[in-house]
Amino acid sequence: MTDLIEVKGIAKAFGGIKALNGCSFTVQKGDIHGLIGPNGSGKTTLFNVMTGYERPDAGSVNFNGKEITGQSPGKIFRMGIGRTFQLTRVFSRLSVLDNMLIAAQHQHKWFKSALRSPGQGGERQRALDLLDFVGIARLAELEAGSLSYGQRKLLELAYLLMADPDVLFLDEPAGGVNPTLINQLTERIRELNAAGKTILVVEHNMEFVMGLCDRITVMHQGVALLTDLPATVRSDPRVLDAYLGGVEEEAEGGDPDSMADATFTQADRSES
């Protein structure tokens, strides 16, 4: 096992809110790595920093031993990291199929291919196959903006696969997806992993995360609390504290030192 991605001391504040506050952890090559934590713990912000959509105030991100901190999204993508968005970003006025073909554009020499029609050389078929892979092939001709949230999530995954990066960052891939499709989604992600992709996935659905991931990092208030195997994370008291503490702090204005109190309050609450 080798370290593929190394996050060191990332800090990022929005005005007074410290979304990330010295976050460090590593992702091993070939893992399905889960990233969990309560709402607002900084998971999406971390994704944004790692993929160049947000510039960190401090810290560094290394990928394959090379520093990628502060690079542009396009450059980081070309180095092999592709991502999806929590609030989906599809090309809403283009058809689902055209969305897929956009993601394949970077695989051609631009000057040579600019005037050729997109989807040639089996690309169209590959796009349809991938849409089928995530279960939305029947929607291929629809305008992407007309899809439901869950369908757009699946489209984002599909076009990311079309782009075919080595590493996939998935921000809540199961969010809004029909519950009957979630098992299928787990399977798809496993297949991708078996085919050699390293995957970093944010997800609130605990069953999904625990069943899928090789390793899990728990985020809390902009810090990575711990990184460990699912079984260990499951039984670590700090994880429970993080979730419960997070709830309390939202109510009380936040004090990281009062986690023990927060647990207490929770215990009281569950009795009543």
Added chain:
Amino acid sequence: MSALTKTFKSMSKAKLAAVVVAIAVIAVFPLVFTNPTVTEIAIFALMFMATSSAWNGFAGSSGYFSLGHAIFFGVGAYAFTIIANDFKMAPTSALFFLMPVAGVFAMVAAVGVGAVALRTKRHTFVVITIGIFFIFQLLGFNLNVTGGASGLQVPTPSNWNAATFNNPFYYAAAILLGFTVLLYWIIKRSAFGLQLLSIRDDEERARGLGVPVWRVKLSAFVVSAFPVGMAGALFAYLIGQIYPQTVFNPLFDLSWALMTLVGGIGTIVGPLLGGVVLESIQQYLNLYLSNVDIYLIIYGVVFLAVMFWMPRGIVPTVVGAVKRRRGTPTGPTSIATSDDKQPAKPDQTAGLIVTAKGATE
């Protein structure tokens, strides 16, 4: 060329027939309507159909609303006139071949303008293009080569038959139109065209998927300057005299935008329809009512009416209606989907407490 023949083959018979008819009508028009006033209106209509198409080819596809494309009209007009004068070229039909050269000058100007203006965000872009436009107009007024406020005289054919004087200009405009439509028809079906549309929808996301956004935007901008520059040259040759305010005309961009929006932005036929209707009306009013500005009122009324009843423009609305009548599915409503959860930012913390608690037990 195989890609081109393939796309020709992919056209439906009805569309192909419509194209053939349109070409035939344009070809015989000046033979049927020989009145020079009518052919002059027709020349302007063709010219504005072509330039609207070019404007739409950039702005409609990329989502960057340019109000500075008249720069390229002016540069084309001045390049044509200055070259023709300096090299003492005779005013014959051969002078029409100077149009592409003027178009290339316009493209060179577009590289410079685009390199500055395209660095900004969409709404800033609109303002920046206006600003740069006025710099060019100011240069037109103040440079020596442009003749300043008194403008430049363009050599005019003196031995052409007065009755058919307009015809060479008419056919030059028709060829310019044919070229421009073909150009954008090819682009629309190309990877380049698709990349432009992805920039229109979500530029940052396109960049994050490896689309060379900068290159695509700048190329589209520069390409669209070519037909506009040629139109400027044709205008100069036709009118015989150019002034900074007649070729660097701020109303051109408004016209192109209006023609495009009324006809249907992002479509091939939209700017053609908007161009032929609105420009014909404008020229007609100019010639017969000799009231130069009344067309602005008409433009405003037409624009408001169309935007009120058909916000997407005439062509998309009509095409949509026809498809619906035929029962062709056009929208998502015809497909039943199983997972119709609406986007909601789920606050799953509550659920997690249960899960996390369960985990520790």
